[in-house]
Amino acid sequence: MRKIAIDIMGGDNAPAEILAGALSFAKDNPEVKLYLVGLEENFKDIDIPSNCEKVITNDFLPMDIKPTEAVRRRNSTMYLSCKLVKDGIADGVVSAGNTGALLACATFVVGRIKGIDRPTLAVPIPSSNGFCVMADAGANIDVKPSNLLQFGIMAVEYAKILGKENPKIGLLNVGTEDNKGTEREKEAFAMLKNVFKDQFIGNIEGNDINTGKVDVVIADGFAGNVAMKTMEGVAKLITGLIKNETKKNIVSILGALLMKPVFNKLKEKVDPRKYGGTFFIGVKGVVVKAHGNSDRIAIYNALKVASKGIEEELPEKIRGAIENVWNSRNSRN
Template structure:
């Protein structure tokens, strides 16, 4: 099982991508680097490693438009997707341009059967483990039927991640069935009909971290706002804690005693630990990480991709979507 890594994607590429690939390789991931060969060889040499490569002389930069992938088939992300289409690799991981990665996946792989719009799944830590939310930003505007498809894919992903009998909630401004905007009010009965044993009902923003349901569905605009809010709040919170723990000699002593516990909490909310987000609904396993990802995030993204492919993610998604039309 080989995983193709867009080694030119991301703010810290190729240094972080190559180093992360080497870390993942040491933990059993068969990584194929895709990018400009001379650059990658130099980076591998500096890090004393060796990995298989596929040459791609071009790259889509973060400031460029996503649709550039159609005109540039030799870009690293386009070449990686072509490897996946030809089944030479089992998955693609990219820390590069999110829009370009999504566009390349759609243009090259196409949508999975029964999917109108692919969705990004994002992972949040919760009091009960993890909460999977989708859409995390692929579709700013959604129709009610899209959320039913998101739920089917999210439940399949949760099962592939080891969750037994996951439940799905609909993100709203109140738990009651009659609360929400037009999208929520129309999606509610559709979800209730499609998943009579799995649909919890409405959930609120706080339920994401309480772990009320393992899967939460919403439109991509709301989902991305929730994601960025959570990331920003976590960063601010740890900044405030650091400020408080260095405010006096006694506080610094307390920080020394609590250091291990604080590091464990920080690790739990660190986006790098989750690696990358899966793009669900395309005909192949595609994972998209943060543009600012370091080598640790790249390693975790590759490990997550390998684990989910081994768990049969794509087949689970196909079966879950097919059940909607039975």
């Protein structure tokens, strides 16, 4: 039986939407057990289904909490949710709370997989052949070349779980030539080539992310985060321009009506929320970060993501992949 802890007090819409999403997911997935980690008052007059269990505490983290403080508040709903994974009671955790706080709790409470220095936020991004996985998407903004290599190893396993058989890997850079970037990118390039051989297709630029040229995009968290959010902004700019221009003319309005199925399909394909939540990969358990403003549907989807990660044994696969890289290095030395 898969077991997931959910932080009822994490997120802008906590507790009501978080609880509603959790209860709805529990109803549809009787084979999954949920630990609802919240305050006593969250559960007043609420019927708890048989596959859910309340875990009551008296503290929760505000959305602007500092990571360093988050790991000290051991009675918070987020900390306790992670502790359930650490103690082997739950297999995974979902929280819509502060990103840095969840990363800190994932790293220091759940614990890192041996060989991983920095867990990563890996995000599926829409692309012309479906999606690619970008890591890091903003959890680590100041990284070393070895971190970039590890992001690659982790993102490849994630991409495989999502259905890419032999993922092609690119390093996000300011040009496609081999010697582009800062010293960091140059060193990471050599390491990636050494480990992934031809699976690593080399440096890619921002305009290659969505073309299907690669299945995995390796980036430092600063550039990765900027790229991911820029996509969101451009998509909004374009749809906004289309709407404004369409309104000016009755013929265009008619055209837009006829094209409605096309626009709906587009919306579905580029909606970054369709995956519901994103994994913090590299820790000894499944940790899913749901968007801060998640509603009940987003929480439902994030729980689905966590459940899938547990089913597919994502942490075990990462552990195996990292071990393989280390073993093949040592056998060469």
